[in-house]
Every structure is written in C-alpha cells, then in structure tokens.
Amino acid sequence: MLQSDALILLIHNLSPAEKKKFKSGRKTADYTRLYDIIENSGTASSEEIKKKFKDEVGSSFSASVSYLYRVLQDLLLHMREEQDSHYLLFNQILKARVLFEKSLYEEALSMLALAKKKAKHHQNPIAHLYASRLEMEFLLFLNFPQLTERELLNKHFQINETLKEIRKVNEHSSLYELLRHRLLYKGSIRSQKQKESLNDLVISEMSINSNHKDNFEIKKNHLLFQSNYLIGTGDYKSALHSFRELNALFEKNPLFWASQPFYYVNVLEGILDNLRGMKIYEDIPYFIERLRSIASKTEALQNQVEALTFIYTLIPFLDTGDFESASKIASQYEDFTALNLSTRAEISLYLSLLYLGFKNYKKAQKTLLSEIIRGNDLYILPTYRTMRLLHLIIHEKLGNTDVVHFEGRSIKRELAKADKAYRVEKLMISYLVSEKKIMLSKDREKLWKKYQPLLIEIRGDVYERQLLKTFDFTAWLEADIRRVDLREVLKTRSKS
Incomplete structure (x- = not known):
C-alpha cells in the first residue's frame, strides 16, 4: 500500500477524540492543509487528493504525506500511553535509556526498577525482560556499583524465569494458532481418526497448562484452545461452558486488560462470532450483556462496544430470514461515522443485506460503503x-x-x-x-x-x-x- 493511501485510511479511521486532539492548538502549515483536504475528501482517491493539494498548496505532496503520517503516529502513541499500561511500560523503559545516555544513571536505574515492578504487576513478561536486560547493560557499564555476586546471580535467575514464562506463553499461543488453522482449513472433526490427529496438540496443551495455573495469559489461551477444540469435535454444550469460563476469567482479572479492555472486547467478539457460526443464537444475548457491562474511558472503545452490540443483536434475525424483526433493530441505530472503517463496512454490509431481503435495491446500494468496493x-x-x-x-x-x-x-x-x-x-x-x-x-x-x-x-x-x-x-x-x-x-x- 502506498503511504498516501495508508495516510488516507488512517485519517478516516481516527476517532472524534483523536481528531480533536490533533486540531487543538495546531498552526497553519502544509501538512495541516493536507489533513483538512483528506478529512473533507470523502471517498476520493490518493491521486485526486494529490491533484487538489497541488492546486491549493503547491508544495511537495510526498514530503507533506510523510510528515503528517509521522505526526499522527506520534499523537496516537502519546494518547495510548495515557490509556494502556503496555504503551506506558515501554515508554518508561525508553525514557530510562534516554536518561542513562544523558548520564543520569541513578534516575535511569530507578525508572527501570519501577518499570520491572509494574511489568510484574501487569503480568507483562516481555516488558519485564526488556527492562531487566537493559538494567544489566547499565550495571555492566557502571562496573556493578555496590552489587554483590549473590545479587547479580539473583538478577540472572529472575531473567531466566522470565524467559521460561515467555517461552511457555509462546508455546501455548502456537498450539492455539495451529488448532485454529487445522479447524479452518481441514474442517470439524467427523471421525475418531480425525480426532486422534489432534492428540499431539491436546497433550502438549494440557502439559503446558498444568504447570502454569496462576498465569493469566496461559489460562486465557487454554480456554481459547479448549473451546475451539470442543467446537471442532461438535461438543457445543461444553464449548459454551468454556466460553463462560473465559468470560469469567476476564471479569475477575481487569488488571490484565492493559488499563483499557480492548482485548476483552475482542475476546467477546470472538465468542459471539463462534456462537453465530454454530447457530447457537439463543446464547448470544448473554455475551451481548457482558459487552454492555464494559466501562470504557475512551470514546473510540465505547463506540466499538455499541457497534458490536448492534451487529450481534441484528445478526440472528438476518441469518434466520426474520427481516421484520431485524428492521426494528436497525431503526434504533442511526450513525456510525465515528467508527473505524472495518466496523463501518461491516454495519453497512448487514444493513444492505437487510434492504436486499426487502428487495429495496436502491437503498441497499446507497447503504453499501463504496470505498470498500x-x-x-x-x-x-x-x-x-x-x-x-x-x-x-x-x-x-x-x-x-x-x-x-x-x-x-x-x-x-x-x-x-x-x-x-x-x-x-x-x-x-x-x-x-x-x-x-x-x-x-x-x-x-x-x-x-x-x-x-x-x-x-x-x-x-x-x-x-x-x-x-x-x-x-x-x-x-x-x-x-x-x-x-x-x-x-x-x-x-x-x-x-
């Protein structure tokens, strides 16, 4: 994808809060003029925008595109730092590196110690490993000031334990990904022989899970693996039980949602999608209620929750041909311009399908997002x-x-x-x-x-x-x- 196309897509996917943040206190410049042109362009192509920019501004289009793209990325990273512990941790580690480079050694080491503590608290082994290794580099450079050999060995031990944890999480994720791939491309299990072909994954998964009962990430992956395996073998009742356990795990551990429940929303969306695929429509309302119960500090996530609630309230009626009931649901939802392009496309698709069902083809055409086509x-x-x-x-x-x-x-x-x-x-x-x-x-x-x-x-x-x-x-x-x-x-x- 050309950078200009990526920039257009990025701007159209910004939330109202992100757009407001960008516009606040900005000065008139070539890149801000380019932003306004793109924002007001609708479905115009990059070539059309380039021509308009050249006519109105006259400066280098590619240079303005590159600069605006970097500015927006920096803005989004800054906003995420205020919302997500993952961004906060890695920014803190990078700040410690800057401080060390400026000879503020004690402040840098103190910041890394705090980052390690927070990483442990949030069960983020990647951040903990990065902070720990950076700490060892700093201590080596300073000739291990006031550090005994026993303390050094203990730091090495902690790093090795973190590496083991990362390895186990990665192994579990790999098994889940392999299972999903086999079920997607080979289909559900239809015989005992096919069921036995998954034994290697099942045995490995059980071994990893039994050794790490207290790890949130592994518990999560275990329940995802278990529910998808049960769906593949046709045991829908047990799969639904695993889904409920997965939901309960997230509700009991809000700390590991990384300050904002983005991943929890994704998990619930996956559960709803699986229920739809299994045609177990009667259990969809329960997980829609779990979606509605999520409290979000950001407008973007709240909009996403409302959109998913709308989609999965509408879908059971569309799938079963009950267009009259679907129409009543659709009438309750009016605007989706603040959503990202993918979700807007999904909503426009389902509304267009509804109008297709009523043979209102002109309205179906008008509803379908033309920029996707x-x-x-x-x-x-x-x-x-x-x-x-x-x-x-x-x-x-x-x-x-x-x-x-x-x-x-x-x-x-x-x-x-x-x-x-x-x-x-x-x-x-x-x-x-x-x-x-x-x-x-x-x-x-x-x-x-x-x-x-x-x-x-x-x-x-x-x-x-x-x-x-x-x-x-x-x-x-x-x-x-x-x-x-x-x-x-x-x-x-x-x-x-």
Missing part, C-alpha cells in the same frame, strides 16, 4: 469479498447489466491471480453474468437441477463456509433460481 487496497478487510458480491447482486437487480459485466470480468481477473479463490464467488459471477438470461420456468428447473448439487457441495466445504458465514450466497442463489422468498430459504437453513 473501489479500494483494491482494502481487500484484507474481512467483509471485502462479501461486499463485492453483494455489489454485483444489487446492480443486477437494478438492471445495470454493463456494471455487472464490467465488475464481473474484473473479479474474474483477480480470482485468476488468487492462490485460493472461493468456489461460490466463481459460481455467483457465472450466474449473474451468464445464467440470469434464462427466464422461462422450464429452463429454471433445468438450471436448478444443475446448481443444486453444486450448492450442497459448497455448503459442506469448510473453506467455503468462511465466506458463507457472513452471508449465505447459496441461499440467495436458491431463492433467485427457484423464484421463492429469500427469508423462507434462510429460515429453513437456520433449522438444519
């Missing part, structure tokens, strides 16, 4: 591929055949380059570009016989389900080919 650099966003296909559906329904053919060819070219494209994407493009010409009922029956086994096969493919979880395109295809209401197909699927 246009921005090739935004393909890493989780909703990008779903929004792109929905974009095609809407234009086909509006009779914009030229757009469908142009965008369809564009997507085909991208899929040809992709290492792993979704089969449902290819099927959707083929249907929208070619098969939709078939209008006679007898031809539709023939088309359904052709598509039905393909759709069943795609729904059973674990890789395809990663895309279908956001929106079941196979349900839309069935409804469109058979000329039945989408809500009826979705209702049937939710019971299966």
Whole structure:
C-alpha cells in the first residue's frame, strides 16, 4: 500500500477524540492543509487528493504525506500511553535509556526498577525482560556499583524465569494458532481418526497448562484452545461452558486488560462470532450483556462496544430470514461515522443485506460503503469479498447489466491471480453474468437441477463456509433460481 493511501485510511479511521486532539492548538502549515483536504475528501482517491493539494498548496505532496503520517503516529502513541499500561511500560523503559545516555544513571536505574515492578504487576513478561536486560547493560557499564555476586546471580535467575514464562506463553499461543488453522482449513472433526490427529496438540496443551495455573495469559489461551477444540469435535454444550469460563476469567482479572479492555472486547467478539457460526443464537444475548457491562474511558472503545452490540443483536434475525424483526433493530441505530472503517463496512454490509431481503435495491446500494468496493487496497478487510458480491447482486437487480459485466470480468481477473479463490464467488459471477438470461420456468428447473448439487457441495466445504458465514450466497442463489422468498430459504437453513 502506498503511504498516501495508508495516510488516507488512517485519517478516516481516527476517532472524534483523536481528531480533536490533533486540531487543538495546531498552526497553519502544509501538512495541516493536507489533513483538512483528506478529512473533507470523502471517498476520493490518493491521486485526486494529490491533484487538489497541488492546486491549493503547491508544495511537495510526498514530503507533506510523510510528515503528517509521522505526526499522527506520534499523537496516537502519546494518547495510548495515557490509556494502556503496555504503551506506558515501554515508554518508561525508553525514557530510562534516554536518561542513562544523558548520564543520569541513578534516575535511569530507578525508572527501570519501577518499570520491572509494574511489568510484574501487569503480568507483562516481555516488558519485564526488556527492562531487566537493559538494567544489566547499565550495571555492566557502571562496573556493578555496590552489587554483590549473590545479587547479580539473583538478577540472572529472575531473567531466566522470565524467559521460561515467555517461552511457555509462546508455546501455548502456537498450539492455539495451529488448532485454529487445522479447524479452518481441514474442517470439524467427523471421525475418531480425525480426532486422534489432534492428540499431539491436546497433550502438549494440557502439559503446558498444568504447570502454569496462576498465569493469566496461559489460562486465557487454554480456554481459547479448549473451546475451539470442543467446537471442532461438535461438543457445543461444553464449548459454551468454556466460553463462560473465559468470560469469567476476564471479569475477575481487569488488571490484565492493559488499563483499557480492548482485548476483552475482542475476546467477546470472538465468542459471539463462534456462537453465530454454530447457530447457537439463543446464547448470544448473554455475551451481548457482558459487552454492555464494559466501562470504557475512551470514546473510540465505547463506540466499538455499541457497534458490536448492534451487529450481534441484528445478526440472528438476518441469518434466520426474520427481516421484520431485524428492521426494528436497525431503526434504533442511526450513525456510525465515528467508527473505524472495518466496523463501518461491516454495519453497512448487514444493513444492505437487510434492504436486499426487502428487495429495496436502491437503498441497499446507497447503504453499501463504496470505498470498500473501489479500494483494491482494502481487500484484507474481512467483509471485502462479501461486499463485492453483494455489489454485483444489487446492480443486477437494478438492471445495470454493463456494471455487472464490467465488475464481473474484473473479479474474474483477480480470482485468476488468487492462490485460493472461493468456489461460490466463481459460481455467483457465472450466474449473474451468464445464467440470469434464462427466464422461462422450464429452463429454471433445468438450471436448478444443475446448481443444486453444486450448492450442497459448497455448503459442506469448510473453506467455503468462511465466506458463507457472513452471508449465505447459496441461499440467495436458491431463492433467485427457484423464484421463492429469500427469508423462507434462510429460515429453513437456520433449522438444519
């Protein structure tokens, strides 16, 4: 991604509080003029912004981009230091280094001692290791002033213990990541043989967990591993119990949320996403209440909590085809401009799907965030591929055949380059570009016989389900080919 594109994305993702902080007390300069142009540009591309900047300011665009990018990063780091112990600890360590370089040796060592104490308190072994090793460098430079060999050996022992802790946390994280990868790309466990193929991970995970019962990070990873393993083996009741234990762990240990509960919010989002994937909608309200109970000092996090609450209140009705109830929920949420681009995209997608369900295609088109569809650099966003296909559906329904053919060819070219494209994407493009010409009922029956086994096969493919979880395109295809209401197909699927 070009730095100018990254800067545009960064500015559009700033919270109102962050924008206010940047604007307070600033002086008129080329980089502040560039900021204003980007902020007021809407969905303009970097080339359009560059042209406008050249016309209005006339100075070097690339130099202003680089400077503004650095200024915003420094601002965000400074604000995070006030909110998050992780940032605070590492900034304190770096300040100790500066003090030592300026020959303030006693002050530097005192600051490192305080950083080590705080790192222990917050169970942050990485910060503790960095502070400890820096302390040893300082002491070596000063020829170990008033330090006995016993005290030196004790410091070495403490460093080795920290290294062991980091190693165990890393091993546990690696096992969880391996489990997630296997379940994502090989699918849920369907036989005893497949279950035994995970024995290496299970045995290793149990060994690590049994030796570190008091470590928050390892407990957290253990419960994440356990819940995902149970989901993979089909034991949803036990998985839900693990989710509740994970939630209880976070509620009992707010100290380790790093001052702001960003990670706790992410964990709850993961739990809600898993419940949705398992179609256990009846347990979603409990974890939504846990989200609502989070007290945040920052406007950005509070906005994120409100957005997730809205999304997962809406999703069960959308997934099951109850568009009337979903519409009542949607009417309670009006503005999402203060959210980051990824969350705004997700909300716009679900609202657009709601209007699609009501066959209000113009409103669906207006709701879908155009910068996601246009921005090739935004393909890493989780909703990008779903929004792109929905974009095609809407234009086909509006009779914009030229757009469908142009965008369809564009997507085909991208899929040809992709290492792993979704089969449902290819099927959707083929249907929208070619098969939709078939209008006679007898031809539709023939088309359904052709598509039905393909759709069943795609729904059973674990890789395809990663895309279908956001929106079941196979349900839309069935409804469109058979000329039945989408809500009826979705209702049937939710019971299966």
